[in-house]
Amino acid sequence: MNEADSKQLRKSERSVTTTDQQVVIDINVNNQREDNGDEEEVDEVEEDEEDEDENDWWESDAASSTGSYYSDNDSSIVEWDSAIKWTGEVFYIESLPSSLAETRDDHSPLCREPKSLSPELTRRRSTRAGKLMRLIRRRESRRCSVRNKKTRDVTGEKSHTLGANEAKFFQRGGTTQETTKEVTFRDSEAGEIKEVTVRIDPGKRHKMGRRASLCEAYLGIVPGAFSDNIRVMVAGFVPGGEAIKDKNIKIGDWLRSMDGREVNIENLESLLSEILELQNVKLELQRVAGSEIGKTALESNFDKPQSPMVRRLVSEEESHPLMESLLKHSVGITFIKTTGLSETGPELQDVLYTFPRSCDNSTQSILCRARGAFATLDHMLPGISGPRPISTSTWFENKLIHISYVSKGEELLLLALPEKFCCLQETLEITEDVVRVLEFSYRTLGECFTPKEYHSTLDHFFSLLFWRLSKESTNVAFTNESKNDLSYSLKASNFHDTLPAARFIQLPRDAQIQIDAALNEMEAMDYRDWNEDPMDCQRLYTILGSCLYHKDFLLGSHLPHQDLIEIHSFLRQKGLLNLIKNEPVKSLIVWKEVYPLSCNRGHLQPDVENEKPFVPNGKWFLLVVGFGNQLLAVLLESGGCTAELENNASPDVFYVEEAQETLKHVQKIGIPTLAEKWIAANTRSGIELTQDGAVNKSIPSIAENLFGLVKSNDPRSTLPKTNSVASKKSPEVSSILKRRSLEQSTISTGSVYSLQTSEDSTSQGTGAVSEASDDVAPILGRRATRERINNTNSRQSDGSDSDMDYDRNESQPSTMDITDIRQNLLTQAEYIVPKKVSAGTEDTLLHYVHLDTLEGVLLSSNVGIEGSVKDSKVLGFFNSAARVIHKLLQRTVRFEKMLNQDTDKSVINKSLIAIKEHGVLFECEGDTYWVVGRSYTSPQPRELYVCYRDSAPQSLIEMAFRLNTI
Amino acid sequence: MTAHVLCLTSSGGIPVFVRKKGDGDMITFSKMASLNGVHMFLKSQNIELLCTDMPDTNVVWKEFEDSILLIAIASGTTNNVLNRFLEAVFSAMILIVGIDEIKNPRNVERLKRDLRVCNPIIDRLLECLDIGDRICAKTDLVDMTDSIMSPENHLLQSCLEGYMECLDSLYGCLLVHGCLAVATESWWSLDPIERKLLIIAATCDGTCTARDLPVFLPNKSPNVAFRLVSVTLVNHVEVLALCGPTPELAETERLAIQSWRSSIDILRAAEQCYPRNFPASVSLDSEILGFLLANHVIGKFVLSRNSQNSKNRVSGTHRLDILRTFYYQAVETFLLSGPSSNRDTEEIDKSVKPSKSKHGQVFEGAKETYWCSEFHKCHALKEGEYVFCVLYTSIVPTHTMRLLSQKTLKSLLADKQVFW
Secondary structure (H helix, E strand, C coil): CCHHHHHHHHHHHHHCCCCCCCEECCCCCCCCCEECHHHHHHHHHHHHHHHHHHHHHHHHHHHHHCCCHHHHHHHHHHHHHCCECCCCCEEEEEECHHHHHCCCCCCCHHHHHHHHHCCCCCCCCCCHHHHHHHHHHHHHHHHHHHCCCCCCCHHHHHHHHHHHHHHHHHHCCCHHHHHHHHHHHCCCCCCCEEEEEEEECHHHHHHHCCCCCHHHHHHCEEEEECCCCCCEEEEEECCCCHHHHCCCCCCCCEEEEECCEECCCCHHHHHHHCCCCCEEEEEEEECCCCCCCCCCHHHHHHHCCCCHHHHHHHCCCCHHHHHHHHCCCCCEEEEEECCCCCCCCCCCCCEEEEECECCCCCCECHHHHCHHHHHHHHHHHHHHHCCCCCEEEEEECCEEEEEEEEEECCEEEEEEEECCCCCHHHHHHHHHHHHHHHHHHHCCHHHHHCCHHHHHHHHHHHHHHHHHHHHHHHHHHHHHHHHCCCCCCCCCCCHHHHCCCEEECCCCHHHHHHHHHHHHHHHHCCCHHHCCCCCCCCCCCEEEEEEEEECCEEEEECCCHHHHHHHHHHHHHCCHHHHHHHCCEEEEEEEEEECCHHHHHHCCCCCCCCCCCCCCCCEEEEEEEEEECEEEEEEEEECCCCCCCCCCCCCCHHHHHHHHHHHHHHHHCCHHHHHHHHHHHHEECCCCCCCCHHHHHCCCCHHHHHHHHHHHCCCCCCCCCHHHHHHCCCCCCCCHHHHHHHHHHCCCCCCCCCHHHCHHHHHCCCHHHHHCCCCCCCCCCHHHHHCCCCCCCCCCCCCCCHHHHHHHHHCCCCCCCHHHHHHHHHHHHHCCCCCCCCCCCCCCEEEEEEEECCCCEEEECEECCCCCHHHHHHHHHHHHHHHHHHHHHHHHHHHHHCCHHHHHHCCCCHHHCCEEEEEEEEEECCEEEEEEEEEECCCCCEEEEEEEECCCCCCHHHHHHHHHHC | CEEEEEEEECCCCCEEEEEEEECCCCCCHHHHHHHHHHHHHHHHCCEEEEEEECCCEEEEEEEECCCEEEEEEEECCCHHHHHHHHHHHHHHHHHHHCHHHHHCCCCHHHHHHHHHHHHHHHHHHHHHCCCCCCCCCCCCCCCCEEECCCCCHHHHHHHHHHHHHHHCCCCEEEEECCEEEEECHHHHHCCHHHHHHHHHHHHCCCCCCEEEEEEEECCCEEEEEEEEEEEEEECCEEEEEEECCCCCHHHHHHHHHHHHHHHHHHHHHHHHHCCCCCCCCCCCCCCEEEEEEEECCCCEEEEEECHHHCCCCCCHHHHHHHHHHHHHHHHHHHHCCCCCCHHHHHHHHHCCCHHHHCCCCCCCCEEEEEEEECCEEEEEEEECCEEEEEEEECCCCHHHHHHHHHHHHHHHHHCCCCCC
């Protein structure tokens, strides 16, 4: 038990409003609150016993398979619980200890990742008993958080489990231990000495469970030791204990003496055991750490050993020095109101928010000082030429600075970035992205910047943003200088990094199905089989959709595209994608109330024009859980059929756990390994072509080719599949695995998915559903996703869906084990061959980016970072050129969106309006390359950028169309 | 659809002139004051305001010699072009009144009056902007000499040199329909903007057959005026010369008749070349609607439309407009942005802050670029100092464009008689 648990209690003290009534959760009903009135004692004792029994049973059960998973999980809940802010938001990240020791650029995440994760991978969906236990377990923690007002007794049971796990808990070298270390690190003899009187009732001794220490039972303090192993530290509180009620006792305090007698590790228990009757004990405590450890979520996070990157993301305090250092750069963001100002008001009366600024507000950024000019331009220019300005370029201290405008009614947001950080086009894209995140998080810019209490969070957000940009640009400068003396300024930042689209990778179909199934199962929230009794409680949230990331790649999304784009921007700008791309995390939980555009940003008035769904009193929450290199983002909706939420709702343990379980399930079936392999297989070490064996081998004779086609009898095999055939070296074509590898390596056109390819789907007799030509593209809409719910799950689907009844009748409890899935997927991973898009013996396609602006998804080839100088030159050219082409193509798109009457008024250059394709040929060290961008309008707006060698036999069109079919 | 250029004194913000092209309203005085005020305020903060972009319109501020602020507002074009346009406008002011008068105006009212002569020149410069309307009379580029490839240029060249000897001048050129046919070597040594402005000044008013204008050369001689003398030889063909105090206009006319009398037929033939602008000996493929051949080092270009298929639905001028837009938007962005081109290095030598006017990336090594739109295709090819932009019909396959462009460029440059 550590301090986090006590946080949980304290927090829920706030949230539970019924002070006089005992709140108990019925053992069989999740989330239900019953008023038990006077019967509480009896009821509880019974329950405790029951829990204890089942718990024992569980422990033994769990021990056989996965060891200490649940205790571990339990502790992780407790830990993030401490990170809940008053608004209910959670931003909790714990870095993996391994990533602390290792340098960040670990080159073999592939090998390390499965090892470090395997103990965490739990038995999920394997037996019903396990699930039931999980539920109970979960309920227990929930109950603990809900009824805390008077029921100190329940903590007895709670701390009983703690006692059981205690030894492990402190040895684990995990969080608790490290908390101690961190605190001892700063300990000093000096500090404020406090005297606290605690009432001790020896009668409670046994209520705390047999294994609880006396210190926990009597004082309610979880003891710990300082580095000298003599002095006693307050390492945590027992919920409902005496100590927690006294605000003077803080975690990290040194427990000096008790009734005037010196206390150390050895004599603590014996001193306490001398207390035999009810009495008051005077404790003397001394602060040792300078700051109040554990006072806020941030600090308690900060105390844990975190990697520098995590610390930067989590700690708002760290942003202050950063902010001041940014003052000397010409960056800035300022939010001003443009009306209602008086002539005689104070100087900064119009400034609602500005960044960076010095602590005492005396120094502002250059942008803030010059804001009047931009406000004037924003106000005046529409009078001359119609639309509002979007950007201004200025010259300041020998630097070119771009300022972008976002005007919202009477308020104006200005963002300034120097050219050396990013070019004008990027500045505009970043601005758009930032505004999207802010509106997603706070509904409107006004609501975001006006309340003063958000300012520290915003400071943190923007310092991270600017820090990231400045770091990127300095990195570029550095590599340019060291590698080759590039006199010209090609930006190395990727073209697709600022686009409003998530980078998608397409795993083999079986893996896709597994991912979809896992997400579906979570989204369906079908918990009826957990219990025989009907669930008569109301759900708290509906899940609107979810998406799964591996590193910064999107693996699957069940979100409407607008939400996906917003969530992607959120993850990107909060630095989360960057984090999991670079290092695995031990735990990551983010909870935030959000205002999705698809739900009309939660405005109360229904948007009749756009016919967006209107949910009265709807609230939306984004839950992001992360583990290892993977992130799962879930969009939850409260409103309509769900139970009413309190204000500033903090995450519900149940949903968080469900998301975590889903993520862990995905990891357990080997998706990360598969994704890593996929990425590795599709990444070239450099774009320069090496005539390696793989390419040569993959050129079979035409006869062999045809033979392969006939044999596999694949309806889609209209194109010569050089690679796939080559991978099929062994003669056993009949092997399902072989055939599967063949299928998944082809560029599928999304037609009928053959039955035999997936054992698991057929074994359940529900393969028919998967057969129904579901494309690999993410299925949108909750209704649609449900159709495939039975596909590969061992669990039955919600039978109330009428069209599912036939499935239900014939589906039997599956015997398929999770390890089989993993085995299957990983075997497939062996057969992953690089996707080859261009035809011909020589691969002339160097790089491509396929941007689907409607879905917010882009596909792109990977290029390894350790490429040659020439590679980076070519890529740099590609990125810059693609940006220019993108701008031009966007103009066409914009014009097409205009209504007819608007086109006459528009001042758009008529020569530019119908351009569909733009190409540039350039020469780089003797070779010539094309960069071509093309836009498609039907069936949905898409853009495709390719970089290929000039020697390509005019295969652009063919390449383009083949890419399209992916 | 509208382009404005405003000129104010930077000390007092007094408007000197306002010109506009297109169908928009005149900029009101208060708007002008605000535009100037914003620039002045930022200057007090040590920030130099360069430009502001709206979705389709750009505003560019540029201050010259700490005394004149020029502001351009135009839609459909790029900041790069607007910057060069403002430089050209300021040069036009020097051309008329000299640099001293601009730096230390004795009287702003007088300066205003003197600069009224500039207005037709500035209007012609505004025509060079690419503002996306289809009604401009002549397609022209801001800082390049519009020229013509007449079939017997070498003969004209020797005639011109003889005439210049008579005039005792180094700087002279022959214009056919306002397009330069031949010029003396020294003429090419003038700054591109100077050449452009001299030709514009000489052709602004097409009614007279001979003229004598005092001009300052913005780069070569901003303080001492020369005489720009022009004499019409046959219809639409005139000869320009920069002279000192002598000879008088009547004398130059006499000398012109004397020198050119024998070449009247050649001049007529050259005149017939317009608007094809290149010799009939070269035939264009029927897929080609028009082309723009530019020498970006010297700063001259030939713009031509293929008369073979004039029935095409893209009307004549609009067709060339597309090429100009293509040149400004794509060719300048990609092919002419590299540090290799001589004009840029000159610019770097000249101006203290070279990169200021050049935003965005530099694309080194770019050789070709193309556009495909629904109605037409454009392709540009850079070969040495030449940039060759061709407008094709939309039916031509993308890769065929390349071959056609290369073939056509070769045949155009191969003709030694053209002497371009």
